[in-house]
Amino acid sequence: MSSEDSQDRPARLARRGFLKAGGAAIAAGASLGAGLAVPGQAQAAEGKQHAMAADPIHAVEPFYGEHQGGIVTAQQAHTYVAAFDLTTTSRDDVIKLLREWTESAARMTQGHSAAALDGAGNDSPAPDSGDVLGLGPAGLTVTFGFGPGLFTSEGKDRYGLAHLRPAALVDLPRFNGDQLIAEKTGGDLYVQACAHDAQVAFHAVRQLARQGYGKLRMRWGQAGFLSGPRGQTPRNLMGFKDGTNNPPTGDRAAMNQFVWATASDAPWMQGGTYTVVRRIRITLEHWDQMELGFQEQVFGRRKYSGAPIGKDKEFDAVDLNAQDKDGNALIPDNSHVRLSNRASNNGAQILRRSYSYNDSTNFYIERWPPWRQETEYDAGLIFIAHQADPRTGFIPINEKLAKFDMMNQFTTHVGSAIFACPPGAKAGSFVGAELFDA
Amino acid sequence: MSSEDSQDRPARLARRGFLKAGGAAIAAGASLGAGLAVPGQAQAAEGKQHAMAADPIHAVEPFYGEHQGGIVTAQQAHTYVAAFDLTTTSRDDVIKLLREWTESAARMTQGHSAAALDGAGNDSPAPDSGDVLGLGPAGLTVTFGFGPGLFTSEGKDRYGLAHLRPAALVDLPRFNGDQLIAEKTGGDLYVQACAHDAQVAFHAVRQLARQGYGKLRMRWGQAGFLSGPRGQTPRNLMGFKDGTNNPPTGDRAAMNQFVWATASDAPWMQGGTYTVVRRIRITLEHWDQMELGFQEQVFGRRKYSGAPIGKDKEFDAVDLNAQDKDGNALIPDNSHVRLSNRASNNGAQILRRSYSYNDSTNFYIERWPPWRQETEYDAGLIFIAHQADPRTGFIPINEKLAKFDMMNQFTTHVGSAIFACPPGAKAGSFVGAELFDA
Numbered sequence: 001m002s003s004e005d006s007q008d009r010p011a012r013l014a015r016r017g018f019l020k021a022g023g024a025a026i027a028a029g030a031s032l033g034a035g036l037a038v039p040g041q042a043q044a045a046e047g048k049q050h051a052m053a054a055d056p057i058h059a060v061e062p063f064y065g066e067h068q069g070g071i072v073t074a075q076q077a078h079t080y081v082a083a084f085d086l087t088t089t090s091r092d093d094v095i096k097l098l099r100e101w102t103e104s105a106a107r108m109t110q111g112h113s114a115a116a117l118d119g120a121g122n123d124s125p126a127p128d129s130g131d132v133l134g135l136g137p138a139g140l141t142v143t144f145g146f147g148p149g150l151f152t153s154e155g156k157d158r159y160g161l162a163h164l165r166p167a168a169l170v171d172l173p174r175f176n177g178d179q180l181i182a183e184k185t186g187g188d189l190y191v192q193a194c195a196h197d198a199q200v201a202f203h204a205v206r207q208l209a210r211q212g213y214g215k216l217r218m219r220w221g222q223a224g225f226l227s228g229p230r231g232q233t234p235r236n237l238m239g240f241k242d243g244t245n246n247p248p249t250g251d252r253a254a255m256n257q258f259v260w261a262t263a264s265d266a267p268w269m270q271g272g273t274y275t276v277v278r279r280i281r282i283t284l285e286h287w288d289q290m291e292l293g294f295q296e297q298v299f300g301r302r303k304y305s306g307a308p309i310g311k312d313k314e315f316d317a318v319d320l321n322a323q324d325k326d327g328n329a330l331i332p333d334n335s336h337v338r339l340s341n342r343a344s345n346n347g348a349q350i351l352r353r354s355y356s357y358n359d360s361t362n363f364y365i366e367r368w369p370p371w372r373q374e375t376e377y378d379a380g381l382i383f384i385a386h387q388a389d390p391r392t393g394f395i396p397i398n399e400k401l402a403k404f405d406m407m408n409q410f411t412t413h414v415g416s417a418i419f420a421c422p423p424g425a426k427a428g429s430f431v432g433a434e435l436f437d438a
Numbered sequence: 439m440s441s442e443d444s445q446d447r448p449a450r451l452a453r454r455g456f457l458k459a460g461g462a463a464i465a466a467g468a469s470l471g472a473g474l475a476v477p478g479q480a481q482a483a484e485g486k487q488h489a490m491a492a493d494p495i496h497a498v499e500p501f502y503g504e505h506q507g508g509i510v511t512a513q514q515a516h517t518y519v520a521a522f523d524l525t526t527t528s529r530d531d532v533i534k535l536l537r538e539w540t541e542s543a544a545r546m547t548q549g550h551s552a553a554a555l556d557g558a559g560n561d562s563p564a565p566d567s568g569d570v571l572g573l574g575p576a577g578l579t580v581t582f583g584f585g586p587g588l589f590t591s592e593g594k595d596r597y598g599l600a601h602l603r604p605a606a607l608v609d610l611p612r613f614n615g616d617q618l619i620a621e622k623t624g625g626d627l628y629v630q631a632c633a634h635d636a637q638v639a640f641h642a643v644r645q646l647a648r649q650g651y652g653k654l655r656m657r658w659g660q661a662g663f664l665s666g667p668r669g670q671t672p673r674n675l676m677g678f679k680d681g682t683n684n685p686p687t688g689d690r691a692a693m694n695q696f697v698w699a700t701a702s703d704a705p706w707m708q709g710g711t712y713t714v715v716r717r718i719r720i721t722l723e724h725w726d727q728m729e730l731g732f733q734e735q736v737f738g739r740r741k742y743s744g745a746p747i748g749k750d751k752e753f754d755a756v757d758l759n760a761q762d763k764d765g766n767a768l769i770p771d772n773s774h775v776r777l778s779n780r781a782s783n784n785g786a787q788i789l790r791r792s793y794s795y796n797d798s799t800n801f802y803i804e805r806w807p808p809w810r811q812e813t814e815y816d817a818g819l820i821f822i823a824h825q826a827d828p829r830t831g832f833i834p835i836n837e838k839l840a841k842f843d844m845m846n847q848f849t850t851h852v853g854s855a856i857f858a859c860p861p862g863a864k865a866g867s868f869v870g871a872e873l874f875d876a
Contacts, residue, residue: 122731130677199665227637239568293560359797361659
């Protein structure tokens with residue numbers, strides 16, 4: 001599902017159709033995606049092909065396949081993630097919704113409107129908000145997931161799915177320091193849209209949310225972004241590189257071991273993954289006042305190079321046994337790198353695919369951390385981790401971090417959710433079909 | 439101040455210096471901006487010059503000059519705007535702060551860290567948060583403004599400036615429908631950072647905010663973005679093109695007439711402008727349910743083409759006298775285009791330079807509009823308008839809009855501020871020097 005496989009490059013360049021016709025009848029009657037190839041060809045004829053190929057706004061990710069997109073896909077620059085609570089009690093409603101979502105998501109990833117505009121006249125709402133007209137597909141991926149509430153909600157088996165809940169889809173335990181806000185926690189359905197453009201990502205969730213009106217309620221939504229030098233590990237808002245030790249998504253064996261679900265109790269999840277989302281507010285104002293050397297002790301890495309302390313280069317192996325001349329650990333016992341390292345967690349690994357978020361200013365204060373900052377950015381990290389089983393992945397790793405990580409002085413987990421993201425849909429079917437057919 | 443003037447292209451390509459040295463002593467001692475030209479030259483030598491020139495991350499805007507950047511500069515894709523309340527009572531503190539801000543802003547626009555890192559060791563906080571290391575200047579502009587509180591605050595002339603307050607820097611009146619939130623309204627100082635990258639824009643405000651600790655308090659901050667097809671008028675979140683009728687920034691006579699301050703009562707503002715900021719929340723969920731034809735009546739324009747109703751093309755002149763066969767106005771009396779049109783406002787024009795915002799979900803409900811949406815995006819428009827005099831610009835236009843605009847059914851103004859943005863700084867001086875020297 002990376003941007004480099006399965007389809008050849010020219011076929012994957014597309015451009016969100018833009019209607020030049022001014023007449024209302026023509027405009028309303030046309031399919032927004034109709035002439036997709038034409039603008040691209042015109043540009044190429046003008047000798048701009050090279051620039052277009054390099055422009056991420058024209059990137060296209062496949063939708064249908066063995067796995068859903070947005071998991072091992074090379075990370076796009078923007079995201080909008082959302083969770084919904086189902087209000088319908090009808091199993092058929094849910095299936096119908098997932099069918100509609102699948103079809104619309106597939107269309108949008110290929111640069112089309114959420115639904116065909118043919119036949120939608122001036123006297124009815126357009127089936128697409130139209131705010132990304134003229135933009136490209138921008139590498140859009142849409143990833144769907146199922147929360148515990150799809151299987152059992154307040155003790156009720158609303159859709160006859162309770163017996164199919166995988167053991168790996170646990171209710172997350174309370175972690176030390178958690179200060180979860182109900183309006184930013186949980187959810188029955190998960191939609192994660194990632195794209196190289198903020199508006200394209202949000203647009204996708206907005207159309208899907210609207211299709212669900214009457215069957216669901218939005219529980220939370222969250223915009224995120226990732227700024228990174230081309231081809232390098234991006235830095236998060238704390239100024240440190242984030243993702244250096246991720247398992248390589250191009251390593252199929254590693255993905256099969258750590259990311260793709262294989263447990264035999266839930267055959268419908270084969271090829272899927274379990275996703276944990278945590279909204280982690282960071283007191284940037286306080287962090288910025290810390291000495292550089294202290295910041296590096298907190299991470300266990302050098303800030304500018306990204307190298308583990310005691311090493312020279314970002315990708316040098318982390319040596320947890322290295323000592324200083326007095327015999328103390330070079331990488332502190334309560335540093336983030338040591339506590340989260342594979343060697344400290346029985347070989348467990350998770351695939352982090354996090355984004356920074358920046359919801360402007362918000363002057364509520366968490367109980368922890370215990371100081372009053374001079375300003376109150378509502379900014380931090382939308383931590384997103386994919387894994388084969390959270391019971392051996394995120395949960396034990398975060399239990400350790402939540403107790404001992406020096407970074408906790410600067411971070412507060414205010415949102416949390418867990419989802420089972422099923423395998424990719426086959427063309428003509430829908431995401432989650434294996435669950436409802438089981 | 440556009441990206442096409444005053445400096446030749448090669449000199450304006452720069453790249454935020456990235457330290458490859460792993461040793462802490464070298465890393466901490468080096469100036470982040472030191473070898474700026476080197477990575478760029480290396481890339482050019484690899485034959486990537488064309489791709490670099492096209493990549494907005496490498497764009498550089500001039501900082502010093504007749505006018506501040508970020509006003510008639512071609513609009514970048516992201517912004518972070520913020521307002522601060524001064525807590526110091528010392529005039530010298532304010533001057534010192536403005537000097538430091540000017541110097542840091544100038545550095546950052548050219549791709550350097552906020553302050554030189556030389557001499558900052560491991561045992562002190564770094565003078566820059568480092569989160570944009572490796573990113574380019576990204577066309578960053580930083581624009582400063584002065585709110586009414588700099589001149590008089592709670593009846594006090596804190597800095598001996600009260601007599602220099604321009605008549606044009608009025609306190610904005612209450613507009614019909616206003617539901618202003620105190621934490622998103624007002625401010626003594628304004629910082630508007632715009633860049634082609636979200637993190638570069640936020641980074642600039644974050645460094646400046648930190649430099650002010652002990653002298654000021656953040657009042658509000660707001661991230662925004664603008665997604666647009668290359669070279670076309672961008673669409674806002676309502677799906678309509680926004681900015682079609684803006685006065686052309688390349689037309690110096692129009693800018694002198696409508697944007698640059700010339701009033702004789704405040705000579706220190708010559709070459710400056712007055713900026714109005716409004717945080718306008720939009721009920722996107724409700725808007726999306728409206729018939730296409732009704733949406734077009736609200737705007738007075740076609741949605742897909744952007745043409746005025748009755749015309750074919752986006753830039754066709756708006757004909758307010760056009761009638762249908764029954765003699766009714768083709769462009770409705772309460773449409774946005776008619777009410778805000780120059781011809782309806784004694785020839786007044788303002789330079790809009792707005793951004794969309796998307797602060798995720800927030801389930802508070804404004805009193806108006808009076809319906810309960812199924813979801814509650816905290817999203818909308820950071821309306822930013824520059825003008826020579828708000829008394830003939832934003833205020834009369836918005837008084838009319840606030841009463842009659844059909845769009846008000848979908849919008850709520852929740853934040854508001856006005857600032858006098860002084861002329862550009864001369865090299866070696868600081869933004870606002872003319873005020874303090876007056």
